[in-house]
Amino acid sequence: MALYYQQYATVLALIVAGIGLVAVAFTLSRLVRPDKKYGAKLSTYECGLDPVGQGWSQTHIRYYMFAFMFVVFDVE
Template sequence: MFSLQGYEYFLGFLLISGAVPILALTTNKLIAPRSKAGERQLTYESGMEPIGGAWIQFNIRYYMFALVFVIFDVETVFLYPWAVAFHKLGLLAFIEALVFITILVVALAYAWRKGALEWS
């Protein structure tokens, strides 16, 4: 039936992983309450009565600070396995890591210069 041997389980995994979200959305549509009036339209604020509208604009600095954090957080994810296997990788991997760290330092200097790290 299959032209590639050993991929039956992978096909089964793909079918099941595709069916789970469809099943979840269909189940939600069938059993969810249909009423959209009254308190269901109010913004939830930890049990308190909402004050004002829910649509406020945040300062762009929050997003810039979060993006810089994510960039340097992902950097540690890439550097940790390199540091663990450092003695097996050799000189070429060391040079590649130096290039990677240099790019990150340049990005940090750019973000610092543009004021993305200022929290004022």
């Protein structure tokens, strides 16, 4: 019975080691990265252009029907 639990202990040790490795990697990346926040860095990036208008627009259903028909006939 001890060998049975020893195998689980090995798996548990590997899982803890993997989680520890990820935690160390995240901690090191947080310590090493530059942390200077300025206006250009905090703005939304839209291919180099400032966004204009609303971010939400309504699309007509006919485009969805074309896409649906394409998928239906393309799956053959």
